[in-house]
Amino acid sequence: MALSNTGEVCLSARKITKRYPGTLALDRVNFNVYRGKVNVLIGENGAGKSTLMKIIAGIERPDEGTIELNGKEVHFDDTRHAAEMGIGIIHQELNLFPNMTVAQNIFVAREKLRYGMIVDDKRHMEEARKLLERLEHPLDPRTLVRDLRVGQQQIVEIAKTMAQPNLHVLIMDEPTSSLSTAEVEVLFRLIDELKEQGISIIYISHRMEEIMRIGDYVTVLRDGRLVAEAKVKDIDIPWIVRNMVGHEASVSKPKPEAERFGEELLRVEGLTLPGRSGGFALENISFSLRKGEILGIYGLLGSGRTEILECLMGMHPEATADIYLEGKEIKARSIREQIERGFAHVPEDRQREGLVQTLSVAKNITLSSLNKYARWFHLVQKKEEEHVRNTIEDLYIKVADSNLPVLSLSGGNQQKVVIGKGILTGPKVLLLDEPSRGIDVGAKAEVFELIRRFASQGLGIILVASELKEIVSISDRVIVLSNGRLTGEFAGEQITEEALVLASAEGQRAIRV
């Protein structure tokens, strides 16, 4: 699709080709970045988006092709050089130092100095505070990044790039993947502000609604080639999907019937968890779960949504609650006990908490249930291999050989490995924390398909998700948290995006509109 009547091009990539041994990551790709606009780049995982961004940000060098900045051809030696030319990048994976403060992270490698040699911490604190206020996230700049939640860390990452002097082009690689709705709003307002300042944004995202809302131009990549580019106002979501996958994908699915729920599986009464800095992380939360039911938990960052799952997994022995599993009272004291009782947990951060990167696909799958394959202390390999094979088939994990390292899989397949690990323990209750985070559209659909199948097999499922559309479409019932309190419960037809957003904002002290 040709573009006519376009704005001023600020950066353009011309016929970029990048080969990695064995694959052609980019094949003569042209890409224009328009000044003061949001330039969306979209494509399935592996389409070459990240490679293209790495080339523009000076992390990788192209094999062929050139980059022009403001009409002049440029060659970046490294990221520092690219940064000096005004190109900033916010990576999808966080690049922060957990052992350093927020302010130190923001100014790392760009330290302000007094007398040319002494680090000017006061100025760091002040400027960091100003930046964070502008981002509407007045975090204390002295906080250690380690103590922040993932979404807050994302804000720090954004602030870090904002602190870069003479920023022209800002690359955002899935900046919203770990943000809640309210935080996304803040980010969008910030993007508008940046546009007004004439800063060009390159925006990578899998979320169609976001793209339609804030994008000005959209470029679609598929298999390392440019397939289409257009003005966002000329197109719609089906157009994007069509170009991304090469055919029209079916989106809707029927809502399952309520009759399939069995008897009550889990009941939690008065769950209370003391907060780290006084107050309560969770206060007197009660809910129940039936067999075959998918219970969604929605809430903003820090609302306590993750903590509920952690309490059920026995990770917070200091929490108090009356928990009944199949009518019998239990105490959630240790992870192992909870697994033996029939709880399985898919944690939020796949790399840090879900996978053992040094092990193979097969061993990551059986990690939680190795003792089941042991006769005395000897591992019976045949049984283990059989279960690995079944899991790989059942969950449609795409892997040539289960003995390959787990990192050789794509994000979506890695996630399925983590889910498979939980399922192999033979759970009654499956706890999923952001199961669709950082995986592509196709894999997302498969993961949700799996979740529905597990539910139809009689598992009780508790799912935390920050993407409204997802939680609305999959949940049979949703409870909403705000500041550690239960602020709403919705079932069936009552589950609407508006209702969830309203309930999640209830009792928010620092909400701004």
Place this chain on the structure above:
Amino acid sequence: MIELKPKRNRESQTHVGIGMILLKFRTFIALILLIVFFSFSAPNFLTSHSLILIASHVVLYAILGIGMTYVIVAGGIDLSVGSIVGLSGMIAGGLIYEGLALPMFGVKIFFNVFVVILITLMMGALVGAVNGLLVTRFHVAPFIATLGTLYVARGAAMLRSNGETFPNLVGDPGLGNTGFPVLGAGNLLGVPLPVWIMAIIGLIAAYIFKKTPLGWHIFAVGGNEKAAELSGIRVKRVKMFVYMFSGFCAAMVGLIVSSQLVAAHPATGETWELNAIAAAVLGGTSLAGGRGTIGGTIVGAFVIGVLSDGMVMIGVSEFWQMVIKGTVIVLAVIVDQIQRNLQNKLVLQSRSAA
């Protein structure tokens, strides 16, 4: 041109394949090269006398290295093994030489050698348990915790005899505690007993590593402790086990050394922990945890042993020996990094190709 492409691709792939195999077995290849080199340059290198001498040294590094591999794969480090060697020698030596004095009864108990060995091994595991407790219950960094026990255990060894040697540990037929030297000097089917011990410990260790849940739990804890914990693995128990196993191996080495020398000296085993770490690292164990093999460590111990003794035989000065040993260890790690990067690249390629 298009037809040429796949062919070239395959060629480059087999190229990479051979390269990877060479890299993977690099330590083994280095060992063979060393043996060939010393056989030519040191005329007495290939005699049975010197081979047995080398083997008796290698066995010590290898057994220490096996225990160390367990600890390192689980993400820790054990600096105390050298001191445990000294301490366990003194415990065994003391029990044989002057018995267990019970002043309140005014008697001295002399144990049978077999019991002495058992007691010593248990003491070794106990020191390991102290390391494990410091690391798991009191959250002391492994480096510091085992550095502490390094000093304490060495001090305890010195205190046992005020720094003196327990000589002539042949025992007394009248007391029924003879036979200790057999452990170090004995033979079975023409192979020295210590070599058998190394082989048995090595086989058991390799079996646990690859064929039991415990073994894989060790790999998981070293690879990603948080994920291991969330998978229901009892991380603390796994860590306790590896430190106790390392202590056990060190005590076994202490027994073999004092039996070989028929004497126990409290300074025995100083800096041996470094040889154990070197053997593990040469064998491809990653200090970051989560990676390592027992076979690799044993080959690594052979490289160190052959290199040290070979250099002595061809008359390299002691000072140059140190320089060369250090260089070899660092080179080994550099090559290891190169291999790992190459492997990661291949993995990522297969991912983008998929």
